[in-house]
Amino acid sequence: MSSGFSRRNLLVGMGAAAASPAFASPARWLAPHDAKRAAVAATTTADGMILLSRNENPYGPLPSAHEAMRDALVHANRYSFPPDYAALVGCISKLHAVRGTDVVLGAGSTEILRMSADAFTGPGKRLITGHPTFEAMAAYASRLGTEIVPVPLTASYAHDLEAMLRAASGAAGGLIYICNPNNPTGSLTPASELEAFRRSLPSGYVLLVDEAYHHFADGFPGYAAQAPADNVIIARTFSKVYGMAGIRLGYAVATPGRAKELEKWQLEANINAVAAQCSAVAMDDAAGVREAARRIVADREDFMRQAKARGLKVIPSYTNFAMMEAGHPAPQVIEYFGRNKVQIGRPFPPMTTHVRISFGTPAEMKRFWQVWDGMKLAALSFAPAQSLAAAKYRWDGSC
Ligand SMILES: Cc1ncc(COP(=O)(O)O)c(C=O)c1O
Incomplete structure (x- = not known):
């Protein structure tokens, strides 16, 4: 973005x-x-x-992050102020129990979605999404000439995983986008169903699970955060629970191979020095x-x-x-x-x-x-x- x-x-x-x-x-x-x-x-x-x-979060950033933001402003003359990127990637790796090579930073998770569209969709490929869901993914993929297949949500506003699997067959592959919990319905796709879904994904497809609202579902029955796998990428953001939408920071957790594919489409120095520093502090403030x-x-x-x-x-x-x-x-x-x-x-x-x-x-x-x-x-x-x-x-x- x-x-x-x-x-x-x-x-x-x-x-x-x-x-x-x-x-x-x-x-x-x-x-x-x-x-x-x-x-x-x-x-x-x-x-x-x-x-x-x-x-957005009406209460603003965590007090610890707010203070860090002010302190970080003195480094605004630098593209980055080491070890800011490394410290942030370290915090993300620790939280998700992954290696640094599995983390990709984005200017908001919107950039992660855009990188995913660039990496895994295009002419001859399909994007399969819920309907309604957050539209960014479909907007980016459609610009690239991707066939967009919107699949209506179920009566309980979950993603219709069976219908999504059916929609995936007969194409050269592409991307499946699942927003969980879903924007705009606020609803869950049950963790147990997602687990079976990820095991039966057809080859040629990558599943992007957008967990922008993870913290508001965490601990509630039926919800579980997903883990990255060779065909699964997770997107998270600092715009919601962390209250830093205007700071523009998000990330993906993926396997190193998938992370490299995403990074090909990443803007150079895409994270500002203030965002990198205050978000590491925020993440550390459990x-x-x-x-x-x-x-x-x-x-x-x-x-x-x-x-x-x-x-x-x-x-x-x-x-x-x-x-x-x-x-x-x-x-x-x-x-x-x-x-x-x-x-x-x-x-x-x-x-x-x-x-x-x-x-x-x-x-x-x-x-x-x-x-x-x-x-x-x-x-x-x-x-x-x-x-x-x-x-x-x-x-x-x-x-
Ligand atoms: C599901 C979902 N994903 C991604 C985003 C984009 O968030 P950001 O780019 O601020 O990280 C939003 C914004 O509300 C969203 O609802």
Whole structure:
């Protein structure tokens, strides 16, 4: 993900904020993030928009990482400041019980997805994905002339592994992308099924398991992190539990052979020196990571309680967001929330009346529910669902 790509999405996402006077002066919109202050994250934009749209961590980086970030800034004149890369790779290797040669760093796990598309897809190859799932993989593979085969999720929103296996037959191979837990549904594909699936993968295929939301599912029945194998690559990110989406850091764990194939497509010096240093500190802070996950799981439980009290249908979530039936066309609900200064997730066809809510701080969620409760009146002016159900939606590059 280049910085231009991110900036474009941010501007699109913030809409009116880009034109507001506050946006004109960096000093004004940066003020709440003043580095001299403690690790207090601000998710509300300068014009007061609450951001519940991109599955970020509203609490910001771990305090230990925040401090390391500030310390690392003095090395910003260097491409890297040894042993930063090595220290980070060392932390990742230790966590996953693999060797350094099995780790590939990316500017966000998005770069890992892009490297995988470059390495394992192309003309004559297939990409098999769930539907709906995180669209980046399909977007990258399709640019390369790959045949994209979207396989609908099951009734419990798991990946339909049998159908994915069927879809894999009769092609020269390619890539199978499984997001577990899945974005945007927040749902699990059971560990026991995944194990059998990986053993029966047809030759010529590589399975990429995207575990961006691992920490919010870890320890829950039915979930298990996957291990790398000759035909299995795991992707992880620092954008979620670590609260460092803007730092842009992700990684893959693979066998050395697969890691080399990915690295052919890696940008030189793709990790900035600040990211490398603060992420090693974050990873080493096991207690801090546990606490960050616990807090968001508690927020999730609160969200479910609030939804239940209102009789709403929410897909059980193992992530830091939830997909909920809104009873109205998603684009209208999104627009209504935007007008009320709450930015929720974009549309996720074919789920035309579901909306995806990323969990914010308790104060932000209080506001979210106030706006939700006010929707009854606004909905009187919504267009009939059928008129929007068929609307085409193109992925805007955001999470
Ligand atoms: C499943 C999944 N994978 C990857 C990403 C990209 O994350 P990043 O590039 O910030 O690591 C996201 C973003 O939300 C995601 O939902």
